[in-house]
Amino acid sequence: MKSAVIVFPASNCDRDAAVALERISGSKPHMVWHGDSDLPEVDLIVLPGGFSYGDYLRCGAMASQSPIMKEVIKKAKAGTPTLGICNGFQVLTECGLLPGVLMRNAGLHFVCKTVPLSVENTDTVFTSKYGQGEVIDVPIAHHDGNYFADADTLDRVEGEGQVAFRYANDNPNGSARDIAGIVNAKSNVLGLMPHPERVIDQQLGGTDGAPLFAALTEALS
Amino acid sequence: MNSNTDAVIAEHGLSRDEYDTIVRSLNREPNLTELGIFSVMWSEHCSYKSSRLHLKKLPTEGPCVIQGPGENAGVIDIGDGQAAIFKMESHNHPSYIEPYQGAATGVGGIMRDVFTMGARPVALLNALRFGAADHPKTRHLVGGVVAGIGGYGNCMGVPTVGGEVNFDKSYNGNILVNAMCVGLADTDNIFYSAAKGVGNPVVYVGSKTGRDGIHGATMASAEFDDDSDEKRPTVQVGDPFTEKLLLEACLELMAEDVIIAIQDMGAAGLTSSAVEMASKGETGLELDLDQVPQREENMTAYEMMLSESQERMLMVLKPGHEDIGRHIFEKWGLDFAIIGITTDTSHLTLRHKGEEVADIPLGPLADFAPLYDRPHVATPKAEYISPDDVPAPNDLGEALLKLLGGSELSSRRWVYEQYDYTVMADTVQRPGGDAAVVRVHGTTKALAVCTDVTPRYCQADPFEGGKQAVAETWRNLTAVGADPLAYTDCLNFGSPERPEIMGQFIGCIDGMAEASGALGYPVVSGNVSFYNETNGIGVKPTPAIGGVGVLPDVSQMATIAFKAEDEVIFLVGETRGHLGQSLFLRDIAGREEGAPPPVNLATEKRNGDFVRGLIRSGKITAVHDCSDGGLATALADMAMASGIGATIDLPDDLPAHAFLFGEDQARYVVTMSAADADTLEAGDLPVLRLGTTGGSCLTFDGVAEVMVEALRSAHEGFFEGLMHDQL
Numbered sequence: 001m002k003s004a005v006i007v008f009p010a011s012n013c014d015r016d017a018a019v020a021l022e023r024i025s026g027s028k029p030h031m032v033w034h035g036d037s038d039l040p041e042v043d044l045i046v047l048p049g050g051f052s053y054g055d056y057l058r059c060g061a062m063a064s065q066s067p068i069m070k071e072v073i074k075k076a077k078a079g080t081p082t083l084g085i086c087n088g089f090q091v092l093t094e095c096g097l098l099p100g101v102l103m104r105n106a107g108l109h110f111v112c113k114t115v116p117l118s119v120e121n122t123d124t125v126f127t128s129k130y131g132q133g134e135v136i137d138v139p140i141a142h143h144d145g146n147y148f149a150d151a152d153t154l155d156r157v158e159g160e161g162q163v164a165f166r167y168a169n170d171n172p173n174g175s176a177r178d179i180a181g182i183v184n185a186k187s188n189v190l191g192l193m194p195h196p197e198r199v200i201d202q203q204l205g206g207t208d209g210a211p212l213f214a215a216l217t218e219a220l221s
Numbered sequence: 222m223n224s225n226t227d228a229v230i231a232e233h234g235l236s237r238d239e240y241d242t243i244v245r246s247l248n249r250e251p252n253l254t255e256l257g258i259f260s261v262m263w264s265e266h267c268s269y270k271s272s273r274l275h276l277k278k279l280p281t282e283g284p285c286v287i288q289g290p291g292e293n294a295g296v297i298d299i300g301d302g303q304a305a306i307f308k309m310e311s312h313n314h315p316s317y318i319e320p321y322q323g324a325a326t327g328v329g330g331i332m333r334d335v336f337t338m339g340a341r342p343v344a345l346l347n348a349l350r351f352g353a354a355d356h357p358k359t360r361h362l363v364g365g366v367v368a369g370i371g372g373y374g375n376c377m378g379v380p381t382v383g384g385e386v387n388f389d390k391s392y393n394g395n396i397l398v399n400a401m402c403v404g405l406a407d408t409d410n411i412f413y414s415a416a417k418g419v420g421n422p423v424v425y426v427g428s429k430t431g432r433d434g435i436h437g438a439t440m441a442s443a444e445f446d447d448d449s450d451e452k453r454p455t456v457q458v459g460d461p462f463t464e465k466l467l468l469e470a471c472l473e474l475m476a477e478d479v480i481i482a483i484q485d486m487g488a489a490g491l492t493s494s495a496v497e498m499a500s501k502g503e504t505g506l507e508l509d510l511d512q513v514p515q516r517e518e519n520m521t522a523y524e525m526m527l528s529e530s531q532e533r534m535l536m537v538l539k540p541g542h543e544d545i546g547r548h549i550f551e552k553w554g555l556d557f558a559i560i561g562i563t564t565d566t567s568h569l570t571l572r573h574k575g576e577e578v579a580d581i582p583l584g585p586l587a588d589f590a591p592l593y594d595r596p597h598v599a600t601p602k603a604e605y606i607s608p609d610d611v612p613a614p615n616d617l618g619e620a621l622l623k624l625l626g627g628s629e630l631s632s633r634r635w636v637y638e639q640y641d642y643t644v645m646a647d648t649v650q651r652p653g654g655d656a657a658v659v660r661v662h663g664t665t666k667a668l669a670v671c672t673d674v675t676p677r678y679c680q681a682d683p684f685e686g687g688k689q690a691v692a693e694t695w696r697n698l699t700a701v702g703a704d705p706l707a708y709t710d711c712l713n714f715g716s717p718e719r720p721e722i723m724g725q726f727i728g729c730i731d732g733m734a735e736a737s738g739a740l741g742y743p744v745v746s747g748n749v750s751f752y753n754e755t756n757g758i759g760v761k762p763t764p765a766i767g768g769v770g771v772l773p774d775v776s777q778m779a780t781i782a783f784k785a786e787d788e789v790i791f792l793v794g795e796t797r798g799h800l801g802q803s804l805f806l807r808d809i810a811g812r813e814e815g816a817p818p819p820v821n822l823a824t825e826k827r828n829g830d831f832v833r834g835l836i837r838s839g840k841i842t843a844v845h846d847c848s849d850g851g852l853a854t855a856l857a858d859m860a861m862a863s864g865i866g867a868t869i870d871l872p873d874d875l876p877a878h879a880f881l882f883g884e885d886q887a888r889y890v891v892t893m894s895a896a897d898a899d900t901l902e903a904g905d906l907p908v909l910r911l912g913t914t915g916g917s918c919l920t921f922d923g924v925a926e927v928m929v930e931a932l933r934s935a936h937e938g939f940f941e942g943l944m945h946d947q948l
Binding site for chain 2: 012016035112141197205
């Protein structure tokens with residue numbers, strides 16, 4: 001599997017994503033600077049977590065206008081699997097590849113903890129190695145993860161099986177319908193607030209993030 | 222030249238004697254810019270004029286030490302060509318005035334100290350002290366400081382993995398915010414601040430200079446009064462986004478062979494970085510202030526030299542390599558300006574708008590810097606309190622619940638959940654254990670880090686308190702399985718102009734020095750913060766210690782949680798039931814008195830080495846040191862972390878409350894499987910078989926039984942109560 005991790009100014013989970021990709025897929029991803037306008041030929045694009053542009057204006061808003069994003073949007077629309085984690089999810093909603101927005105957490109604080117997620121849709125290239133309804137433990141670390149969309153959009157997203165992950169117990173940030181991650185209508189673009197790349201080995205407290213990268217590797221190699 | 226009035230001199234925090242020394246150094250009256258430069262360089266914060274004499278007593282050398290105190294941060298060798306670079310620093314005064322920005326820029330400043338030496342920061346810790354929980358300002362200060370630390374560290378993508386939070390009325394008017402950063406570098410690529418060579422370009426990088434933070438160092442060198450809030454404009458404003466770019470740009474440039482010297486602009490900004498770099502390099506510097514990137518119009522030379530605008534660095538580059546640097550900094554969207562040149566004059570000369578505005582001989586600026594042997598009186602020895610002189614509580618279980626739910630021992634979850642402690646994907650021991658552990662990326666090694674001090678011990682007996690602070694970090698590093706290597710300190714005290722405060726300071730230093738020497742555990746960096754007092758009332762003496770150790774094999778790391786039922790629990794170390802200055806005495810008996818527990822350093826080392834050996838042998842399944850709250854709270858922590866209870870036998874020779882809550886030092890609780898327990902050989906070490914794990918209660922045989930769930934519920938209550946509805 002050939003992959004690319006986009007590096008925005010103040011991305012800070014770019015290395016973590018690259019480590020997880022290399023460890024599980026066996027090949028190093030291309031690290032692509034946001035100011036570039038060309039993407040290498042890849043099977044997977046990853047928008048990593050972080051505080052692109054310091055979260056100024058709105059989280060992900062400025063990064064969504066970076067030169068490389070024209071190419072990312074084009075490839076994603078053409079079907080290239082695209083994964084946005086945390087700040088990457090915010091960028092995906094800001095650029096319109098995914099519906100809805102991510103608002104400030106309901107408790108108004110940054111929240112870092114490991115939360116249980118239920119896997120809601122296993123019929124995607126990202127989630128095929130999880131069981132339907134399986135509960136996995138994955139850390140969150142964000143200030144703006146409160147997923148919101150209008151009722152019609154939420155109904156449509158639910159109806160078409162676009163909810164990939166839901167917070168299984170406590171909703172840590174006020175997200176509508178406990179949504180933690182969604183895919184687009186074609187299921188090739190996934191955005192999620194939790195960090196699967198931080199739970200890929202037992203020393204880190206769990207391996208529940210590993211099947212996501214393993215599923216991608218199997219499907220895209 | 223103008224002559225400066227007494228009022229102007231006093232405003233700069235200088236005494237008349239100090240001013241006269243400036244005149245002698247220059248052979249003339251200083252102009253205002255020069256006066257400003259002398260005043261910040263000779264401030265307590267920058268010159269250590271009251272502490273230098275005593276700091277010399279601390280051991281700073283050891284086999285692992287690459288760089289001791291005197292640089293931006295300390296450097297130790299962790300093997301395999303790698304180094305850990307770390308320091309702790311205070312941001313107390315600004316954080317009281319403006320908690321969010323004060324704490325945020327404290328974190329930003331300490332990270333710059335570490336990455337300016339070529340290290341990538343990998344862990345942050347914070348030692349925080351607030352006023353009494355019921356003081357009207359406490360909630361506001363806790364909320365602001367915690368949000369500020371999170372706001373900066375989270376954006377930087379560096380995990381905040383540990384620290385301390387305490388509450389005590391002595392901090393009502395002066396909170397303490399001490400931030401520590403640990404970074405990793407290759408030993409052959411460490412950067413220092415000596416501006417060597419003549420004719421080399423002096424380069425300014427990072428944010429533009431504005432009028433913020435002018436006189437911050439001077440403000441931090443004076444006590445507060447009722448009008449402290451008016452000092453808000455001296456607090457800097459941080460921008461972690463710019464700092465993240467500065468970090469990446471600096472590390473990218475450091476991979477090229479072009480930097481001669483580099484130093485961050487922290488306290489006293491451009492002044493202290495320029496003066497220190499030139500002094501260490503035994504050169505001079507000529508700066509053209511018109512070239513300094515400026516955020517505001519019509520800034521004077523005085524304002525530029527004294528600004529403490531954040532996220533700035535000063536470098537000396539190899540001549541002819543400027544374009545490499547310019548290219549990298551422009552890629553990251555940061556200013557890069559050549560603002561001067563190194564000279565052979567040993568003077569700092571400044572030009573602004575075509576005129577020379579300052580000409581300071583660097584020798585006298587350093588050599589004539591004030592050095593005070595301030596009068597000091599030793600703290601009177603407190604009396605030992607016998608366990609028999611402290612009445613037993615009506616209900617030991619209730620006492621345990623009250624301590625666990627109190628301000629000192631309650632869960633810090635509300636705090637650390639606002640910090641990203643898992644970013645960088647190397648955090649293998651999260652907040653809540655004895656020490657945090659982060660892997661050395663890409664290796665099987667790991668760094669263990671912690672901060673500790675017990676201010677009530679230091680107040681009762683500065684010497685024993687100083688010893689205990691150093692020993693407790695050593696013990697906490699040991700308890701996770703690490704070899705303790707070295708530490709950084711952040712010494713927070715009241716006004717050094719009061720002899721009893723100087724007595725506390727000297728006592729603590731002497732105690733720290735003794736512990737350092739006995740444990741082979743040197744100090745490699747640090748910071749002194751005096752004048753933590755308001756209207757003549759000082760804080761408890763608080764020499765915060767930040768310890769760093771290495772686990773050669775991270776798979777041998779120990780944690781506090783009980784691992785299984787029916788395991789045998791041992792207590793390593795002797796229990797005499799020392800209740801003087803204990804939390805039990807304060808919070809249950811309502812008495813703040815007595816001598817603190819003495820620290821026998823030989824015992825400390827012997828017990829610690831024994832426990833570390835057991836951890837490495839793979840025979841013990843859980844470890845926790847005994848500290849605040851004694852054995853009972855250590856066992857409660859182990860039970861809460863696992864959900865597994867325990868049954869504990871009590872000895873006959875001590876009152877139960879003294880056995881359970883005494884704070885005797887050098888003790889560890891460990892667990893082993895029953896089979897391994899039978900083969901445990903401890904020689905003549907005092908090792909007591911306490912009982913076994915299992916069930917859903919913590920049972921002290923015959924005297925108390927508490928459900929683990931009840932412990933958890935009490936433990937979680939304090940912060941929820943304190944911060945409820947906090948925005």
